[in-house]
Amino acid sequence: MQARVIMLVDLDYFFAQCEEVRDPSLKDKPVVICVYSGRSQDSGAVSTSNYIARKYGVKSGISISLAKKRLKEKDAMFLPVNHKFYGEVSEKIMEILKGYADRFEQVGIDEAYLDVSQKVKENFEEARKLAQKVKEDVKIQQKITCSIGVGPNKLVAKIAADIQKPEGLTIVKPEQIESFLASLPVGRLIGVGVKTEKKMETLGIRTIGDLAKCDVQRLVEVFGKKFGRYLHNASIGIDDAPVQERREVESISRISTLKEDTRDLRIVLEKTDHLCEEVYANLVQQGLSFRSVGIVAVMTDMTIRSRSKTFENPTDNLGLIKKTVKELFEKFLNESELEARRVGIKVSNFAKKQEEQKQITSFIRPTRN
Numbered sequence: 001m002q003a004r005v006i007m008l009v010d011l012d013y014f015f016a017q018c019e020e021v022r023d024p025s026l027k028d029k030p031v032v033i034c035v036y037s038g039r040s041q042d043s044g045a046v047s048t049s050n051y052i053a054r055k056y057g058v059k060s061g062i063s064i065s066l067a068k069k070r071l072k073e074k075d076a077m078f079l080p081v082n083h084k085f086y087g088e089v090s091e092k093i094m095e096i097l098k099g100y101a102d103r104f105e106q107v108g109i110d111e112a113y114l115d116v117s118q119k120v121k122e123n124f125e126e127a128r129k130l131a132q133k134v135k136e137d138v139k140i141q142q143k144i145t146c147s148i149g150v151g152p153n154k155l156v157a158k159i160a161a162d163i164q165k166p167e168g169l170t171i172v173k174p175e176q177i178e179s180f181l182a183s184l185p186v187g188r189l190i191g192v193g194v195k196t197e198k199k200m201e202t203l204g205i206r207t208i209g210d211l212a213k214c215d216v217q218r219l220v221e222v223f224g225k226k227f228g229r230y231l232h233n234a235s236i237g238i239d240d241a242p243v244q245e246r247r248e249v250e251s252i253s254r255i256s257t258l259k260e261d262t263r264d265l266r267i268v269l270e271k272t273d274h275l276c277e278e279v280y281a282n283l284v285q286q287g288l289s290f291r292s293v294g295i296v297a298v299m300t301d302m303t304i305r306s307r308s309k310t311f312e313n314p315t316d317n318l319g320l321i322k323k324t325v326k327e328l329f330e331k332f333l334n335e336s337e338l339e340a341r342r343v344g345i346k347v348s349n350f351a352k353k354q355e356e357q358k359q360i361t362s363f364i365r366p367t368r369n
């Protein structure tokens with residue numbers, strides 16, 4: 001296989017930076033982007049924050065009320081998420097990035113892989129210059145800063161981009177992979193979450209270097225064949241995944257097993273509310289709005305039933321997902337003679353935010369499938 005040069009571009013504190021572009025007076029204060037749940041005035045979570053706010057421990061995922069506490073009397077700005085606007089900025093930047101790549105793959109609203117092997121004739125010094133150009137171009141055209149990682153594959157490029165933020169540029173040449181990865185905590189690898197980290201700690205593995213020293217057979221024993229081998233390869237920086245144009249996603253769904261088989265709407269909704277939130281987070285990441293909401297249930301006899309509802313106009317409202325799921329399950333459970341074993345939800349019929357019509361009428365046209 002030919003040597004590859006892969007670039008990962010990740011936009012810095014993206015949603016918050018978009019707000020700073022629109023209102024530069026925000027630049028010298030803490031900026032917090034909030035997803036309000038609507039339950040009470042400050043209930044909800046922080047979507048992201050600028051780097052000034054991060055100094056006070058305000059970051060993605062914490063509650064808005066905790067963020068307010070941490071930023072008390074700091075002249076902080078709390079703004080609601082505006083997906084439509086961020087989606088527009090994202091789209092324009094992705095168009096710029098595409099121009100620099102032999103092959104291009106967008107992953108999420110604020111990052112993309114660029115295979116630039118041909119463009120830089122497999123030369124990493126050329127890649128450094130190209131990355132600087134990319135940064136300048138995005139800055140000049142859209143006033144947004146980004147961090148870039150360059151490596152021989154996607155795995156290394158991604159870790160390199162994460163290592164220095166904001167405005168970072170980290171180049172890892174093939175011969176530097178081992179020393180680059182060795183001292184990093186295993187959690188830097190995609191797929192290694194808190195659970196895996198804990199398990200590894202019991203094996204005395206904390207860094208990627210420790211992982212690289214671990215026998216692959218041992219990893220397969222502990223983590224299974226597929227994941228064990230992945231971990232081994234990742235630890236020594238091997239990743240053959242190509243950069244490829246994404247197939248457009250057609251739907252996002254989640255399904256989960258109930259604690260007990262049931263026809264009780266309350267128990268079902270306890271489960272699906274959580275699934276709705278997961279699906280919603282995924283929608284936000286990809287900058288999508290939807291027109292259809294569906295439910296699925298695996299019954300005690302293992303048959304699979306589904307229902308869905310399609311709206312006239314695209315929307316991105318979490319409340320509407322939950323409300324529709326509730327309506328669909330209410331009707332479905334009333335009609336069903338069997339108990340449900342597993343329940344799931346699905347959103348589909350996507351539109352990119354910017355194609356969304358301004359005026360959203362909530363006329364509902366139910367469909368069944």
Ligand code: DCP
Nearest residue numbers: 010011012013014015016047048060061110165
């Ligand atoms: N996002 C979100 N909730 C999360 C994580 C992210 O709503 N838990 C949104 C807001 C972010 C955007 O996705 O701006 C991109 O996510 P990143 O993880 O890349 O984080 P940022 O771009 O905000 O910060 P960084 O500078 O660390 O990349």
Ligand code: CA
Nearest residue numbers: 010011012013
């Ligand atoms: Ca980012």
Ligand code: CA
Nearest residue numbers: 010108110111
């Ligand atoms: Ca990102």
